[in-house]
Amino acid sequence: MDSGLLLSPFTIAYQTYGELNADRTNAVLICHALTGDQHVANIHPVTGKAGWWQTMVGPGRPIDTERYFVICSNVVGGCMGSTGPASTNPATGKPYGLDMPVVTIRDMVRAQALLIDHLGIDQLFCVAGGSMGGMQVLQWAASFPERVFAAMPIATSARHSSQNIAFHEVGRQAIMADPNWRGGRYLEEGVRPEKGLAVARMAAHITYMSDDSLHRKFGRKLQNRAAPTFSFEADFQIESYLRHQGSTFVERFDANSYLYVTRAMDYFDLAADYDGVLARAFKGASTRFCVASFTSDWLFPTVDSRAIVHALNAGGASVSFVEIATDKGHDAFLLDVPDLISTTGGFLDAAASARGLPQRKTPS
Amino acid sequence: MDSGLLLSPFTIAYQTYGELNADRTNAVLICHALTGDQHVANIHPVTGKAGWWQTMVGPGRPIDTERYFVICSNVVGGCMGSTGPASTNPATGKPYGLDMPVVTIRDMVRAQALLIDHLGIDQLFCVAGGSMGGMQVLQWAASFPERVFAAMPIATSARHSSQNIAFHEVGRQAIMADPNWRGGRYLEEGVRPEKGLAVARMAAHITYMSDDSLHRKFGRKLQNRAAPTFSFEADFQIESYLRHQGSTFVERFDANSYLYVTRAMDYFDLAADYDGVLARAFKGASTRFCVASFTSDWLFPTVDSRAIVHALNAGGASVSFVEIATDKGHDAFLLDVPDLISTTGGFLDAAASARGLPQRKTPS
Numbered sequence: 001m002d003s004g005l006l007l008s009p010f011t012i013a014y015q016t017y018g019e020l021n022a023d024r025t026n027a028v029l030i031c032h033a034l035t036g037d038q039h040v041a042n043i044h045p046v047t048g049k050a051g052w053w054q055t056m057v058g059p060g061r062p063i064d065t066e067r068y069f070v071i072c073s074n075v076v077g078g079c080m081g082s083t084g085p086a087s088t089n090p091a092t093g094k095p096y097g098l099d100m101p102v103v104t105i106r107d108m109v110r111a112q113a114l115l116i117d118h119l120g121i122d123q124l125f126c127v128a129g130g131s132m133g134g135m136q137v138l139q140w141a142a143s144f145p146e147r148v149f150a151a152m153p154i155a156t157s158a159r160h161s162s163q164n165i166a167f168h169e170v171g172r173q174a175i176m177a178d179p180n181w182r183g184g185r186y187l188e189e190g191v192r193p194e195k196g197l198a199v200a201r202m203a204a205h206i207t208y209m210s211d212d213s214l215h216r217k218f219g220r221k222l223q224n225r226a227a228p229t230f231s232f233e234a235d236f237q238i239e240s241y242l243r244h245q246g247s248t249f250v251e252r253f254d255a256n257s258y259l260y261v262t263r264a265m266d267y268f269d270l271a272a273d274y275d276g277v278l279a280r281a282f283k284g285a286s287t288r289f290c291v292a293s294f295t296s297d298w299l300f301p302t303v304d305s306r307a308i309v310h311a312l313n314a315g316g317a318s319v320s321f322v323e324i325a326t327d328k329g330h331d332a333f334l335l336d337v338p339d340l341i342s343t344t345g346g347f348l349d350a351a352a353s354a355r356g357l358p359q360r361k362t363p364s
Numbered sequence: 365m366d367s368g369l370l371l372s373p374f375t376i377a378y379q380t381y382g383e384l385n386a387d388r389t390n391a392v393l394i395c396h397a398l399t400g401d402q403h404v405a406n407i408h409p410v411t412g413k414a415g416w417w418q419t420m421v422g423p424g425r426p427i428d429t430e431r432y433f434v435i436c437s438n439v440v441g442g443c444m445g446s447t448g449p450a451s452t453n454p455a456t457g458k459p460y461g462l463d464m465p466v467v468t469i470r471d472m473v474r475a476q477a478l479l480i481d482h483l484g485i486d487q488l489f490c491v492a493g494g495s496m497g498g499m500q501v502l503q504w505a506a507s508f509p510e511r512v513f514a515a516m517p518i519a520t521s522a523r524h525s526s527q528n529i530a531f532h533e534v535g536r537q538a539i540m541a542d543p544n545w546r547g548g549r550y551l552e553e554g555v556r557p558e559k560g561l562a563v564a565r566m567a568a569h570i571t572y573m574s575d576d577s578l579h580r581k582f583g584r585k586l587q588n589r590a591a592p593t594f595s596f597e598a599d600f601q602i603e604s605y606l607r608h609q610g611s612t613f614v615e616r617f618d619a620n621s622y623l624y625v626t627r628a629m630d631y632f633d634l635a636a637d638y639d640g641v642l643a644r645a646f647k648g649a650s651t652r653f654c655v656a657s658f659t660s661d662w663l664f665p666t667v668d669s670r671a672i673v674h675a676l677n678a679g680g681a682s683v684s685f686v687e688i689a690t691d692k693g694h695d696a697f698l699l700d701v702p703d704l705i706s707t708t709g710g711f712l713d714a715a716a717s718a719r720g721l722p723q724r725k726t727p728s
Contacts, residue, residue: 002594003594004594005594098596101594102594102595102596159584160584161575161578161579161584162575162578162579162581162582162583162584162600162602163570163573163575163578163579165584165600165602165603166566166570166578166602166603166606167567167570169566169598169600169602169603169606169607170563170566170567170570170606172596173562173563173566173606173607173610174538174541174563176596177538177541177542177559177560177562177563178541179543195537195541196541198537198541199534199537199538199541199563202530202533202534202537203531203534203567206527206530206531206534209527211525211526211527211662211665214525214526214527214530215525215526215527217526218526219526220523220524220525220526220529220633228631230366230367230368230369230465230466230631231466232462232466232536232540232623232627234533235630236526236529236533236630238526238529238530238533239529239530239533242530242533242534242537243533243537246537259596263596266599266600267592267594269584298575298662301575
């Protein structure tokens with residue numbers, strides 16, 4: 001691992017959809033975001049909800065499971081089956097807790113590369129993902145350029161900003177302030193820092209939406225009442241919504257994993273591994289890139305995507321870039337945004353043609 | 365109070381600077397922001413730091429204490445001497461806690477008006493303030509137009525946005541999640557929800573700065589180390605800075621007061637008292653207004669100030685408006701921003717002339 005520590009043995013939990021072709025050239029790796037997991041296009045086993053990227057992945061979707069062999073794995077440090085802080089530390093027989101080595105984006109990608117080896121795939125047709133998933137896409141292209149035919153980093157950045165580190169730190173402090181966190185050893189003590197984790201999720205959730213989308217969706221509307229109660233009840237719909245986001249999140253996510261995945265993003269600064277020059281990360285790359293950002297995303301604003309595009313151009317890579325107009329904020333990459341769907345479909349169709357894969361029967 | 369409850373008796377703690385003239389026409393009321401207090405231009409008795417608006421208020425400053433009689437009071441619901449949740453409830457002999465009635469911006473202004481009565485002042489020469497202070501300025505102009513000769517609402521809004529309610533709710537939930545909060549009765553139990561309050565402050569503090577100012581001030585710089593530690597220590601300067609902001613804040617601020625003042629801002633929607641038409645709040649007003657916003661303020665963006673200006677114009681009021689270019693974010697109203705200083709000086713000089721007050725000897 002980047003920390004110099006060894007994590008061994010470790011488990012990678014993953015899902016696949018579709019069939020690998022005889023040439024093993026049609027595999028698409030999806031990289032999930034901070035609190036995502038491998039259940040990209042199937043019913044989630046814990047929440048019972050649809051897959052987190054069902055707008056993008058499935059039969060007839062841009063990442064078409066009838067044409068591509070789609071793989072999505074839970075990141076190392078996560079809590080849906082891959083080794084993470086809730087996993088048993090073989091040295092102690094107890095959950096790792098904070099004895100789990102700190103994980104970086106590059107560590108996540110190293111683990112995914114071992115999975116791709118295991119599946120017998122030399123080169124991925126495409127690696128795609130948004131937010132933290134986009135960071136993994138960039139790391140894949142930099143670390144294993146010959147193994148990535150096409151790459152689609154969405155709503156992401158080549159380095160985590162000061163403001164974003166700040167929001168993550170607030171979330172971590174909220175978790176660590178919860179007395180049920182117990183220095184990270186809560187699982188052994190049969191408790192969970194649910195209140196702290198819920199506060200962390202609430203703070204983060206605000207950053208995933210835009211001011212405009214909050215105004216449009218909630219404004220100052222009251223929740224099931226005609227007048228304010230002059231109390232600290234959830235008078236406003238936005239309060240009720242945030243509390244709900246917090247309380248449902250804690251049912252599916254591990255607090256220590258939240259510490260680890262936020263930390264991985266904080267540490268991400270791809271250029272730092274290339275003498276501070278991002279273009280060197282992509283020098284001579286033959287990968288085809290499609291970079292996408294959203295006008296109302298203030299967590300990963302377009303300026304971050306432009307920096308990636310400039311570096312790719314400087315590195316001589318093939319790159320197309322689209323800034324998509326939407327008021328849905330950072331979360332737009334997860335939502336049914338027609339311009340994102342059509343951009344992805346068009347990019348993959350062209351890449352498939354270049355790769356000699358069969359064309360879509362009814363192109364969009 | 366707006367809640368229909370009675371708060372009686374109550375105390376208003378205040379500071380004054382300069383001398384009231386014989387005509388009682390040179391009084392300036394300063395309204396403080398969320399966590400401010402009456403110590404606008406003197407050493408703070410708790411922190412030992414300079415007054416919070418020393419750039420603006422003092423001898424030779426735009427709000428010149430050699431020309432004006434400057435008044436600043438701690439808001440009702442606060443924790444620096446005015447009646448708030450930490451005050452003794454006369455009905456029980458114990459601290460109010462959440463038995464304190466919820467306070468609105470209008471309640472704060474009602475209490476200030478009683479103070480102005482007590483000081484024997486019919487009309488204030490100017491009411492000025494930023495952020496929550498600006499809300500009080502707007503409420504003063506709407507509730508007591510004949511008592512406000514000039515008004516300067518800075519970096520504020522006539523109604524609190526959904527996003528801002530959301531950030532406040534995160535802060536409140538962080539406080540209430542702290543087991544030392546004890547349902548608001550922590551003072552009787554000899555504890556304080558310091559961890560929760562610190563998290564609330566950290567989250568809020570991010571919103572007071574701009575992405576650009578964070579990037580310029582901290583970027584991804586490490587704190588007293590050459591390389592990341594691969595841990596959850598405060599590796600980054602921004603983390604260390606935020607933790608410091610949290611820990612110093614809890615030394616000077618009461619957690620329940622934080623609940624009350626954030627709630628007052630949430631409930632603020634001036635137009636709601638005027639059939640939803642903000643212009644009606646200012647109809648026929650003879651008050652002279654100067655509205656100021658900052659380009660990098662994303663908490664109270666310029667669009668909010670423009671809405672105030674449009675309403676003032678529609679109401680037939682005299683209004684000047686300036687959007688000041690700065691990367692310092694919402695906090696700019698507290699900082700030494702030359703354009704704000706000169707705008708305030710110019711506005712007050714012109715207003716003083718119109719009011720028949722003596723002119724500055726060496727105008728800026």
